[in-house]
Amino acid sequence: MSEQSKSPTSSSSPWVTVGLTVFTFLFVLLLSALVIRFLVPRIDVERAKRSEQALIGNVIQVEVLNGGGIEGAANAVTSSLRQLGFDVVEIGNFDVFDVEQTVVLARNGGDVKSAERVARGLGLSADRILIEESADYYLDVTVLVGRDYESLNLERR
Missing domain, CATH: 3.30.70.2390 (Alpha-Beta Plaits)
Structure with missing residues (x-):
């Protein structure tokens, strides 16, 4: 009975936990970059391209x-x-x-x-x-x- 009361993540390998942590970190990082991209004004690259x-x-x-x-x-x-x-x-x-x-x-x-x-x-x-x-x-x-x-x-x- 004690085998059924264990949560699915507790019986899985530590690699799954590490993978989920890395995925969550990358997702938050990507989401933050997307928000910053829209809030911070862009540098005008056209001026740099002019002769x-x-x-x-x-x-x-x-x-x-x-x-x-x-x-x-x-x-x-x-x-x-x-x-x-x-x-x-x-x-x-x-x-x-x-x-x-x-x-x-x-x-x-x-x-x-x-x-x-x-x-x-x-x-x-x-x-x-x-x-x-x-x-x-x-x-x-x-x-x-x-x-x-x-x-x-x-x-x-």
């Missing part, structure tokens, strides 16, 4: 150099450019501090359109844009801040 040329112009990488020797000038211009949506990746001092007028240098292959957008953001005319082409530049534009930086159109929010 490099299509991405140029969306983000303009800018270097800001203080050429006028006025303390805080490069930081003020950097802050303004960032508020306008430009990606300022480098800030520093120019080799000399005798630059009178602020100029915008088109760097990466002479990308004048990007330089024009930066100049327009600072309130500079097109005659303040210089082209300095070199394959070695990874930046699109360099802003060489002169002593006239207080006359620039700096966004202050």
Whole structure:
């Protein structure tokens, strides 16, 4: 009689118990992955598939150099450019501090359109844009801040 009172799993091999445990674990894992898949937004792979040329112009990488020797000038211009949506990746001092007028240098292959957008953001005319082409530049534009930086159109929010 005691043989009939045993449950079916108690008389079966331990492999059945291990198999059921593994199956339950995998089922819960799969169900969790499915729930997460629908709750977490996907990464836009289309942007990664676009050509490099299509991405140029969306983000303009800018270097800001203080050429006028006025303390805080490069930081003020950097802050303004960032508020306008430009990606300022480098800030520093120019080799000399005798630059009178602020100029915008088109760097990466002479990308004048990007330089024009930066100049327009600072309130500079097109005659303040210089082209300095070199394959070695990874930046699109360099802003060489002169002593006239207080006359620039700096966004202050």
